[in-house]
Every structure is written in structure tokens, then in C-alpha cells.
Amino acid sequence: MAETPSSEKSKKLDIVNRALIFIEKVGNKLPDPITLFFYLSVAVIVVSAIANLANLSALNPTSKETIEAVSLLTPDGIRKIVTKTVSNFVNFPPLGTVLVAMLGVGVAESTGLISALLRQVVLIAPAKFITPVIVFCGVMSNIASDAGYVVLTPLAALIFLAYKRHPIAGLAAGFAGVSGGFSANLLVSSMDPLLAGITESSAQLINPEYTVNPTVNYYFMAASTLVITLVGWYITEKIVEPRLGEYNGQINSEEMEELTIAEQKGLRWAGYSLLAFIGFLLILVLPPEGILRDPETLTIIPSPLFQGIVPIIMLGFIIPGIAYGKGAGTIQSDKDIAQGMTQAMNIMSYYIVLSFFAAQFIAYFSWTNLGIILAINGANFLKATGFTGLPLLISFIIVSGLINLFFASASSKWTMIAPIFVPMLMLVGYSPEFTQMAYRIGDSTTNIITPLMGYFPIIVAFAQRYDKNAGIGTLIATMLPYSLAFLLSWSALFIFWFIFGIPIGPGATIRL
Template sequence: MTRTDTTELTLAEAPGLSGRMLRGVERIGNRLPHPFFLFLILAGLVAVASAVAAGLGASTIDPATGDVVPIRSILSSEGLVYAVSTAIENFITFPPFGLIITVMLGIGVAERTGLLSTFMRATVLSAPKWAVTYVVVFVSLMGNLASDTAVIILPPLAAAAFLAAGRHPLAGFIASYAAVIAGFSANVVPAGTDVLMSGITTSAAQIVDPGAEVSVLANYYFFASSTVILSITITLVCQRFLEPKLGTYVPPETKLLPGAPTPDSDPKPVSSKERRALLIAAVAIVAYLAVLVVLLLLPGSALQGEDGAILRSPFMSSIPIFILFMFLIGGITYGVIAGTLTSWAQVPTMMTDAVKELVPFIVVIFTAAQAIAWFSWSQIGLLLATGGADAMEATGLGGIGGLMIFSVFVFVPALLLTSGSALWTLLAPIFVPMFMLNGVDPAYVQAAFRITDSASNPLVPMNPLLPVVLGLMQKWAPKGGLGTLFSLVMPFTIAIWGVWLLQLLVWGLFELPVGPGHSLMMGG
């Protein structure tokens, strides 16, 4: 950058071909309606399409029974009665609704008592110099447990850790930011994202199979292993590419964006009291998990399924509840010991605050639930799925080859729609049934979507956290603007996406399970 003062740099001023591309994405994205209206429009399109198709006498074949299924019109008397009489039921029974709220109750307590932020600070700031990069990246990848909070907490901590190790702090900041936002799906602990995505996928899968269920752990093997794989990948990009490019660090005169938060010069160290609380909370969580494992493995356990099955059991269908208790136990234990929880009345208050943050999601869910329900009832979803499945079979693009193409296809819409869950709610009812009719497990389709949606996050121009991230970055790069941030993080995005696509290819070729009971082909 040659500009002498880039504190006001925006996409409109970003230079070069990349700047023009980003401005184009921004213009298109800004013209998209709010997701609430987006799903309302989709519902309207489904209604009109169903009326046209029904008027033309369109029908499809139910893959489960082989029966001919006629398309039903939402705009008919029957359809209008259905739409009005089931609206509330569609809303409150939409799978992601209850699941995500349940898990967020626990995560909200763990976050507000300080458990998550203390864990992140303790891990990053205490890392030995030789392992700083890997530890910073690994913890940042797990940052999705704290949702957007991780974007504010971890990159500044990483910069401080790099500076203490005699390295360029901007390298630590960017590596951590890339891990948090581009590696958002990777984690060794199931998070709210897993719950939300599995609920949406289950709704889509039930268009073909009403009894289908995609568990919270449907992608666990894939994304838990990718936490290690991406940690190595991001570490290598940081050390072999970014740090040599940045050169020797010379402390600048800091100039921040107007209204941006001022980062601390020295991140608050973890006190002995916090460290003790963190240790006791960890012991409490481990004890809880140990008790859970014992209860699950006891002969004749009520948590087991028929004939002692684990994969199809009350335990697997109740995973969100067990995650809720894990975060509650850890968060409350930490809060009591650390002194951040002084009254039991604070617990429901913390839960309430966590749910308040979900209000925008809940509002969108109302119209999304109607659109998906109409899609299913009218049989338009089944018609598109069977037609798409036939086309895939004719072209031979099913299986892992089709998944790879689908994952690449997701990239452009992922840049335009900032909400991954909103985008998946749009795409899942079409692509999940389509792949299912070709025998592909819906968990694999979900994984193919998540890797691209996650990897593209750093390049989304409408990300509401961008001004905050820019303000934090400008402590180390006062003349850096949006173009600086995008250019520094783009190599990480390319590397993360490429490695994830390669991992998906390997998983598919060897038909490895992406989660318990979910191989490439259904029933495999």
C-alpha cells in the first residue's frame, strides 16, 4: 500500500482487479433483501411454482414407495388452508429452532462467566515460543465455541503472543483471524453451528425420507480431524509465506478507524484465581463426561438403542442436551471459583442474554420454516430432487465428484449472503434430497457445503465485524485498510479451502465416515 492515510479506505476505494471484484460482490450483496424477506420471497415463488406445476398436471415418483405423486398447489383452497393452519406448527417444530436455543443456553453461561475467554487467553499467552503459531491457530480454530466473541478476543491475543516471541505481531493477528473466521466449522467440541446445520439438513432430508435424522455429530469425524490438518496448514502459510512477506516488525504510530475499539497494549494476563477456576472447571467437565460414558456403556443402559446400539439411540438424539449440561457445569463451576458468578439468579439472566442474541435468527426462522414446509408439502422439492438426481445419474456426476462440484458452486452465493445458516436453508432442500436419491448420505452434502461456506468467510464484504477487525488490526498496521486485510488473509482462505476440498476428496474416495453412522453412501 502506498497510500499515506488508509484509515478511511473502503471497498469503493480498493485498487486493482481484486478491488473491482470485491466492489461487484458488495454491490450485489447490498441489493439482496434481508433474509427474512428473502425466505418470504422464496415462499411466494414456491406457491406460484406449485400452482403452475399443478395446473400443468406435473407429478413425480416417490422414491420410498414408487407411487406417482402429483404436485399440490399452495394457491389452491387446500393449499391455503394448509399454509394458514400449520404456520405456527411449522415455526415451532422447525428443527434448528429448539436445538440451537438449547445449546446456546449453556454456551451463554460459559461465555458470560468468563470460562471461554479465560481458556483462550490462558492457552495462547502461555504457549512456548517454539509452539506459538500452532497453539494460536489451534485455539483460534476452536474459537467458534464463543461465536463472534472469538474474533474480538483471539487475534489481539495472538498478536501479543507473537510480539513476546520476537516475531511480527501482524502475522499472529492475521493467522488467528483466518483460523477463527475461515476455519469456523473445524472444532474438536460440537458447537452451536453443528446443532444448527444438522437441524436444517434433517428438514431437507425428510423431503425424501420422513424418518431421516442427521445428528449433531454427523460431521464430527471430518471436522475434528480437520482441526489438526488446518492447524498445520495455517501454521505453514503463516511461517513460510506471511512472515517473510511482512519482514521485521517496526512499531508504528497507531492510528485507528473512527469509533473502533482501542486494543490493549498488553493483554490482561490470566490471574492465579482465574487459572485455578479454569482447572477446577476442566476437572468438573471431565468428571461429567466420564459419568456420561459410564451411563452409556452400562449393560442395558436406557441411553442405548435396540440391542445396545449407540448410533441409533436416545443418547445420539439427545446430544444437544448433553452439550448444554457440559457448558453449564463448566461455566457455573468456573464462575463460582473465579467470583464472576455470585448469585444463582445470574444463571438464568446469562441464559436470557444468550437467547437475546438469537432474536434475529428466530425472526428469520419464521419465514424460513414456512418456505421449507411449503416446499415439502407441495412436492416441488421432491420434483426438483428427482429431476436433479436423474440428471446427475445421466451425467455421472453423483457421489464424491458431484459433491466436489457442489462445494465449488457454493463459493459465489457464500460471498453474497453473510449468514451461512440462511444460505444452507436455501440450498439444503434442493441439494440434500437430490444427492440422497443418488444414494449419497446427507451428512456428506452438509460437509461439502460447510467447508466452502466457512473458507469464504474472510472475503465476505458485508461482514458486520469488519470495522471492528480493521480497528484492531490498525494497532499493528495503522495505514492498513480493507484491501490490506483482504490481501493478507486471502492466501489463508485459498490454502484452507484447497486443503478442505482435498480432505473431502480423500474422505469420499475411501468412503470414510464423516461422523458416527454417516459414510459416503447411505447404509454404507
């Protein structure tokens, strides 16, 4: 008897589920993330010595200097490890971002603002559209650089919990939008001018007069926002959430009762205070010479507004949180505000310890030059394959994604490989803007499955709030369907754009 389409689909989903279970089990058999980063740090020290003895190196395409693997098992290396331990931790980029933002979130949560707001949202919002809204907000959050990691992802988990859905599915949907769709946006983000500057410098190796403006990928990235939202919606509800099953954890969802008069008053006060805060920011930004514009170029992107987005977000939680507390009667004195901040830091204690070891590992990996050497050699390998046309471009996307597993900084990685690929593709007729667009696809789609991405540990810590057994394997297995689906769908959109020769941004075309 022939199998029905539904039974074939069920078999395929079962195979996918078994594969993800295997990945999760293998990943979670690894030690605790804190211990794992300690072991990885030790491994990097040993590997650096072996790589140095083997004379592992790569030629920097920009400076034409040879980059050699640096051993940390030398007197200088050991001294550097000892003297830089504290600064590695203190200067770990995600640490300050997370803790400062969480101070504000702590106040909003302790006063009851977040709880009341979520209940109000659940009472009025159509449940079937919550998932795409979360993914879309995640994609759009990169306008505020990295703030989405520490604000949207935990809120997404709480929203799913409020709808009596699995909070880790909400966390995954938010993380997928924030990180997997990092390059997509309906607006120009802070990443656009940063990458454009690197692309321009690389293009000028061929044409000294060539210029690249920050909006050159806008049309494609705006369309990508819709694609990522739809694909993220599908993966969450058809693969991730069914696999996670029903949530039976210890954290209960808020009861969906109507808000009390005091809570409604608190929300009104919070809304008024937030509008006043936004109005104040607009006064500092909108005038042509506004204080929060760039003092030299007078631009908004980039500007102090976005460079200081984390403390601004902190105030965006603290001010409405206090206003809500006063209106609802949940704040009696300044001690209640301080207590809310303290509770937030208590929740983050595991992440603080994890950050210490993650910071050492990432610093060691950077000092050894292993990541840069891998990036350059990977690019050279692709160049040597002899591929042309779409096979070359798709291979470039895949190699960019693989390199991203080991060298997560988008701008640093592009600095290393742009001087190879931008001139190479210019010589066969493709514009630097188009090469940059291809790079951004590969760079974004594997963010969500690499522990080397700076914010990966904080997402693990957020997940452990709902499942104490959640580890690196849990997160990788949960996020892998998003990563593969984003890579395939984004590449398909890229191919569509290529075949029909659609402009990729204002004044930017695929071919020179």
C-alpha cells in the same frame, strides 16, 4: 520485461479478490435476511402454482410413484400455510439446538469463564497453529451432530479476536470445518449409520443380500480430515483473512494480562467440575448396558448420548460456568446465573426473528416437492449423459453439490438419489460404498454457501455481532473460496484413491 512468479501470483489473487468483492456487493444489495426469507417464501408460493400448472414432476425411484409439484395457491395450500405457521417456527430444527446450547454458553460467558479460558489459551498456545486447530476441531465436531455450528463457530471468532485477528476470519474457519468438512472425521459419526442404511436399501434393489456397515468410508474420511484441515488453514490465512483486513469493530479483544489469583482458582474449579461431569457421563455410557446406550442394540453410535448431545453440551457449559463463578467470585447468587442466560437470549433475538421467516420458507419449499423434483431430475440428467469411469464419478460429485444448494438435508437427499445412482454404478462395477463416498464429498462442500442450509442464518447472525453490515452476500463471498478449494482438493483425493485402488473402509473396496 517478463513478469516474476510473485507478480503473477499477486495478479491472480487480485482477480480472486475482485470477484469476491463483486459477489459480496451483489449479495449484500439483497434485502435484510429477514426480509429476504419473507420474499423467498412468497416466491415459492407463486412458483409452486406455476410448476403445478406446468405439470412439473419426477418419478420416485424407490416407490415408483410420480411426485408432482404441489401448488400452495389452492384452498388446501392456503389453509396449510395458515394452520402450520406456528408449528413451522417451533419445530424449526436449528432453533431449539441453538437456543438450548446458548443457555449454557451464556452462563459460561457471563461468569467470565470463556474470557479467562481464552486468555489462558492465548498466553500458552503457539499463535501460528490456532487456525488449523480451529478447522480441525470443526471437522471433528460433527461427531456431535450439529453442535459445532452453535458452539465452535462463535468461539472461533472470539479466539481470533483474542489474538487480535479478524473475528469473522475465525468464524469462517470454524464454519468451514464444521459444515464444509461435515462428512470427514477421525471417528465414526452419527451420519455414518444413517447414510449406510439408505445405501444398503438401494444396493438391495440389485442384490437383495447386500449389506453396508457404518464404517465403510472410514479410511477415506479419516484421510479427508487431514486434507480439509490443511486446505482450510491455507484458505483462511492466504485468502480470507488478507481480504478482510484489520478488524476495527467495536468489540475489543481481551487484554492478554496474566490471570489473577481469583481467575486461576475459578479455572481450577471449572476444570474439576468438568472432569466430574465427564466422569458421570462415562458411568452412563461405558458399561455394556449403560443408560445412555441404545436400549435395544446397546450401541454408543447411535444412542441417546448423541441424540441428547445438545442438552449435554449445555450442561457442559453451565456446570463449569457456575464452578468458575463460585471460585472467582463472579457469582453471588442464583440470580447471576439466570441473568447470564437472559443475556444470551437477548443476543439471540435477531436470530429468533430470522428463524421464524427461514422456517416458513423451508417448510413451504418442502411442501411443494420442488426440492425433491430438482434432486431426482438432476440425477436423471447425469444418468442420461452417458459418462463412464472418472468423468461420471466426478460429475456425480458436482451434481450432488449443486443439488445441495437447493435441498440441504444430506439424508433426505440421499434417500431420493441413492436408488438411482447406487444400482446404476453397481451395474458398471462400482461398489455402493464407493458411490456413497462420492456423494458425501459433493454434499459437504456446498453446505457453506447455501442459505437453504438450516444453520446458515445463525452464522450470519454471529457475523453481525462483529460487523452490523454483514449479510448473506458477506458470508457467501467469505465462504466461497473454502467451498471451491474443498471441492477441488477433496475430488483430487478421491481421484488418487480411485487410481491406486485403495480400500475406502474396513471390508469396503472401490469395485465390486
